[in-house]
Amino acid sequence: MSDLETLRHTLPMVGTEPSILDDTGIAHVVAHGHRILSRRTVPGLRVELEETPDALIGQLTVEAGATIAQPVHLCFGLTDPTGVQQITIDVQLQEGAQARILSHCLFPVAQAAQHRMQAVMTIGPGASLTYTEGHYHGLHGGMQVLPHATITVGQGARYFSDFSLLSGSVGHLDIDYRVDVEEDGLAELSAKILAHKTDRITLKEAVVLRGERARSLIRSRVVLEDEARAEITGITEAHAAGARGHVDCMEVVQGRAQASAIPIVKVCHPGAKVTHEAAIGSVDKQALETLMARGLSPEQAVELIVSGILR
Amino acid sequence: MHRHLRSYCLLMPTPLLDIRGLTCEVAHHRILDRLDLTVQAGEIHALLGANGSGKTTLAYLLMGCDGYQASAGQVLFRGADLLALPLHERARLGLTLAWQEPARFEGITVREYVSLGHRQQNPEPALRQVGLDPERYLARRVDKGLSGGERHRIELAAVLSMKPKLAILDEPTAGIDMLSIGHIIDIIRALKRAGGSVLLITHQEDVALIADRASQLCAGRIIYSGSPREAVAHFRGRNCVRCDGEICGYVRP
Numbered sequence: 001m002s003d004l005e006t007l008r009h010t011l012p013m014v015g016t017e018p019s020i021l022d023d024t025g026i027a028h029v030v031a032h033g034h035r036i037l038s039r040r041t042v043p044g045l046r047v048e049l050e051e052t053p054d055a056l057i058g059q060l061t062v063e064a065g066a067t068i069a070q071p072v073h074l075c076f077g078l079t080d081p082t083g084v085q086q087i088t089i090d091v092q093l094q095e096g097a098q099a100r101i102l103s104h105c106l107f108p109v110a111q112a113a114q115h116r117m118q119a120v121m122t123i124g125p126g127a128s129l130t131y132t133e134g135h136y137h138g139l140h141g142g143m144q145v146l147p148h149a150t151i152t153v154g155q156g157a158r159y160f161s162d163f164s165l166l167s168g169s170v171g172h173l174d175i176d177y178r179v180d181v182e183e184d185g186l187a188e189l190s191a192k193i194l195a196h197k198t199d200r201i202t203l204k205e206a207v208v209l210r211g212e213r214a215r216s217l218i219r220s221r222v223v224l225e226d227e228a229r230a231e232i233t234g235i236t237e238a239h240a241a242g243a244r245g246h247v248d249c250m251e252v253v254q255g256r257a258q259a260s261a262i263p264i265v266k267v268c269h270p271g272a273k274v275t276h277e278a279a280i281g282s283v284d285k286q287a288l289e290t291l292m293a294r295g296l297s298p299e300q301a302v303e304l305i306v307s308g309i310l311r
Numbered sequence: 312m313h314r315h316l317r318s319y320c321l322l323m324p325t326p327l328l329d330i331r332g333l334t335c336e337v338a339h340h341r342i343l344d345r346l347d348l349t350v351q352a353g354e355i356h357a358l359l360g361a362n363g364s365g366k367t368t369l370a371y372l373l374m375g376c377d378g379y380q381a382s383a384g385q386v387l388f389r390g391a392d393l394l395a396l397p398l399h400e401r402a403r404l405g406l407t408l409a410w411q412e413p414a415r416f417e418g419i420t421v422r423e424y425v426s427l428g429h430r431q432q433n434p435e436p437a438l439r440q441v442g443l444d445p446e447r448y449l450a451r452r453v454d455k456g457l458s459g460g461e462r463h464r465i466e467l468a469a470v471l472s473m474k475p476k477l478a479i480l481d482e483p484t485a486g487i488d489m490l491s492i493g494h495i496i497d498i499i500r501a502l503k504r505a506g507g508s509v510l511l512i513t514h515q516e517d518v519a520l521i522a523d524r525a526s527q528l529c530a531g532r533i534i535y536s537g538s539p540r541e542a543v544a545h546f547r548g549r550n551c552v553r554c555d556g557e558i559c560g561y562v563r564p
């Protein structure tokens with residue numbers, strides 16, 4: 001099977017039909033390591049890509065006022081057990097542009113591989129970007145996955161991100177996102193992670209509300225099983241009048257897993273407000289017993305509660 | 312045993328739930344003290360008692376909740392030794408509990424929740440029965456977004472669609488607005504019509520009066536069982552003839 005076929009066949013692991021790559025109305029980039037396997041663009045979207053020995057370098061630009069109707073599909077991965085993939089990507093949404101990006105990182109047989117993403121995203125005034133990222137790293141748990149991004153949300157712009165890792169075993173995942181939000185801008189960051197075996201998760205999300213009435217929500221849901229460990233850091237800084245931030249972090253710990261949450265809230269203007277809620281613990285006992293009182297086994301009850309939390 | 316009494320006992324049907332001498336300590340305090348209670352098949356049985364008398368503790372102990380264990384006594388449910396079974400097996404025998412303060416579930420929809428364990432079943436009739444419009448509620452989440460009264464009704468819809476043999480309802484009208492109490496009463500009757508029994512824990516007289524029988528719990532013991540009207544009067548009058556102040560601390564003037 002070709003690398004392209006292997007990656008195609010892994011798409012269902014992140015909840016996507018392989019036929020997405022055949023749709024001529026959907027722009028895509030498929031890369032194996034630093035090699036581009038397939039690409040397509042649509043009107044309003046400019047894509048420049050460069051293959052180098054050390055990285056795949058890309059620039060995506062959504063032109064001013066353009067609305068890209070279908071999500072732009074990025075599919076990165078390796079079909080070998082070992083290797084390194086470095087993606088350096090610059091995403092620009094010009095003024096008033098609207099787009100969704102669906103990014104998949106697929107490493108179906110990884111044993112000792114590394115995936116690094118360095119992204120810079122600039123969302124121009126009044127523009128809107130929804131960035132959905134799904135990962136699958138096979139069952140071996142030998143990966144190092146390092147998605148790092150710096151995002152600027154311009155005046156009145158909107159940025160929604162949704163990271164999910166819901167099957168397989170990763171190894172080491174280190175997410176580091178920093179978002180700057182200008183006046184009247186909105187940033188919502190959501191992360192859903194299911195970790196097991198000896199997975200190590202570091203999730204750091206920082207939002208700086210620079211402009212007046214800038215708003216943000218950081219929502220993380222992490223479920224840990226076996227011996228997995230997680231450290232979640234949610235930072236929100238508010239610097240201007242009317243800025244509002246909220247951090248909502250929940251970690252469910254099972255087996256011998258361990259979790260920590262570090263909330264950092266900094267408010268530098270009397271007219272700004274940041275709130276924070278965090279819960280770390282096992283599955284809520286009453287919730288569990290309620291489901292069992294309807295006849296679910298303890299295992300079914302835990303599964304349903306966890307699936308709800310990770311939705 | 313007196314001959315008349317024996318023949319009377321033989322005529323009585325075997326109770327659905329038969330509790331004898333049930334004793335339970337929580338955190339080194341005796342909460343239930345040699346409690347006896349029977350619930351017949353097809354019966355709505357109201358359980359009255361002052362705050363802290365042990366009603367919820369009895370409900371948790373019967374359901375098999377973590378942290379509640381009997382130190383003495385026996386409970387037969389449909390002939391089975393209930394206390395020997397884990398919680399979900401008690402449920403599979405047809406016992407269920409609607410908590411006084413129902414749990415919240417992030418991400419789980421009302422549709423899923425009401426049809427738990429029997430996914431083929433259409434949850435709409437049960438929702439209508441509790442007075443909730445399925446169009447408005449099926450896609451909602453059973454989370455913090457629901458009001459207290461809505462959450463209670465959804466709990467009852469879930470109990471109803473399970474078709475239990477015995478539903479223990481712990482203050483099902485708590486937080487329900489005055490105009491909607493009738494709905495809740497209808498649901499309790501619907502549980503009975505579906506062939507089930509209800510152990511109805513309540514502080515509300517009009518709710519207690521829909522029962523077929525009622526018992527009064529006082530300081531961990533059943534001190535009165537009889538008609539709901541008499542039980543309510545007994546409770547109101549604190550006419551604790553049987554405990555004589557020994558259990559409830561009531562001193563006759």
Ligand SMILES: Nc1ncnc2c1ncn2[C@@H]1O[C@H](COP(=O)(O)OP(=O)(O)OP(=O)(O)O)[C@@H](O)[C@H]1O
Pocket residue numbers: 337338340342360361362363364365366367368369411
């Ligand atoms: N886990 C516990 N730890 C300590 N005390 C407990 C615990 N559970 C119950 N109790 C005590 O047992 C007694 C009975 O409580 P229970 O909740 O059963 O009362 P209740 O009859 O349901 O009251 P209410 O009408 O207020 O709901 C109370 O004094 C309560 O404080």
Ligand SMILES: [Mg+2]
Pocket residue numbers: 366367368411481
């Ligand atoms: Mg109670």
